[in-house]
Amino acid sequence: QSLSKPMKESQVMPLVKDIMVRNVATIRRGFSVDEAAKKIIQDRFNHLPVVDDGGKLVGIVTAWDVSKAVALSKRDSLEPIMTKNVITIGPDDPVDLAVRLLERYNISALPVIDGDKKVIGIVTGEGLSKLLARGVQK
Amino acid sequence: QSLSKPMKESQVMPLVKDIMVRNVATIRRGFSVDEAAKKIIQDRFNHLPVVDDGGKLVGIVTAWDVSKAVALSKRDSLEPIMTKNVITIGPDDPVDLAVRLLERYNISALPVIDGDKKVIGIVTGEGLSKLLARGVQK
Numbered sequence: 181q182s183l184s185k186p187m188k189e190s191q192v193m194p195l196v197k198d199i200m201v202r203n204v205a206t207i208r209r210g211f212s213v214d215e216a217a218k219k220i221i222q223d224r225f226n227h228l229p230v231v232d233d234g235g236k237l238v239g240i241v242t243a244w245d246v247s248k249a250v251a252l253s254k255r256d257s258l259e260p261i262m263t264k265n266v267i268t269i270g271p272d273d274p275v276d277l278a279v280r281l282l283e284r285y286n287i288s289a290l291p292v293i294d295g296d297k298k299v300i301g302i303v304t305g306e307g308l309s310k311l312l313a314r315g316v317q318k
Numbered sequence: 319q320s321l322s323k324p325m326k327e328s329q330v331m332p333l334v335k336d337i338m339v340r341n342v343a344t345i346r347r348g349f350s351v352d353e354a355a356k357k358i359i360q361d362r363f364n365h366l367p368v369v370d371d372g373g374k375l376v377g378i379v380t381a382w383d384v385s386k387a388v389a390l391s392k393r394d395s396l397e398p399i400m401t402k403n404v405i406t407i408g409p410d411d412p413v414d415l416a417v418r419l420l421e422r423y424n425i426s427a428l429p430v431i432d433g434d435k436k437v438i439g440i441v442t443g444e445g446l447s448k449l450l451a452r453g454v455q456k
């Protein structure tokens with residue numbers, strides 16, 4: 181309940197589109213785990229949204245899922261190891277909703293999708309805690 | 319500079335030992351990447367300190383390093399992919415030093431070591447931002 185209040189009464193809570201990272205790498209669902217690992221390392225990005233041929237979000241793969249694939253020796257396809265039930269957020273949602281979703285689901289990033297399920301950005305816990313930390317120090 | 323001040327003047331900053339996670343899984347340096355991946359997945363832990371036969375810290379491996387090993391097809395040994403220059407903290411250091419180190423080095427966890435370089439705990443950015451977020455909402 182206290183989570184739904186803005187951080188400071190006097191301060192307008194920014195929207196997701198004001199703070200999201202717009203430059204998101206994605207991967208097609210047909211790719212292998214090794215290809216996903218290469219993309220994660222190249223882009224130094226921990227979260228790789230998985231899209232279908234129409235560019236719609238169908239899953240998410242993280243370095244953690246790559247470790248899972250290695251642990252289970254299942255490196256051929258992303259399908260069995262990607263998370264299919266992706267928690268997402270919209271560009272016009274308030275940032276504090278992002279904070280709540282990250283906490284509630286114990287995840288580290290939220291793809292930002294438009295009305296067509298196209299990935300237009302990403303919000304990470306790391307990025308948000310930097311914002312929060314700056315707020316605290318003011 | 320502002321980072322070295324406690325978050326609130328009236329509040330005593332806790333020490334690392336008050337907030338660290340004590341139950342840390344570690345792995346011996348001789349193990350393979352696949353074994354590290356299994357440990358990371360089993361313990362649902364992203365950071366695996368690597369120790370020598372005497373139990374002293376010699377490196378750290380994360381799910382991200384496992385992805386790196388997959389991307390580079392180097393899965394035999396932890397040696398080439400582990401981070402050897404580990405940033406650590408002591409149990410009696412203040413929590414705000416942990417915050418500063420995580421930010422300055424852009425890392426997500428700090429092993430807590432005793433005078434013998436034995437790993438006695440871990441502090442993560444995730445754990446700290448939960449603490450911070452609670453402080454903000456008060």
Ligand SMILES: C[S@@+](CC[C@H](N)C(=O)[O-])C[C@H]1O[C@@H](n2cnc3c(N)ncnc32)[C@H](O)[C@@H]1O
Pocket residue numbers: 227240241242244245262263265266267268286287288289290291362363364
């Ligand atoms: C739950 S965390 C596991 C590591 C975490 N540090 C822990 O302590 O459990 C990682 C998992 O979350 C999933 N994940 C990441 N972002 C997600 C999102 N937005 N929606 C659903 N699942 C997500 C990843 O696919 C991965 O399987």
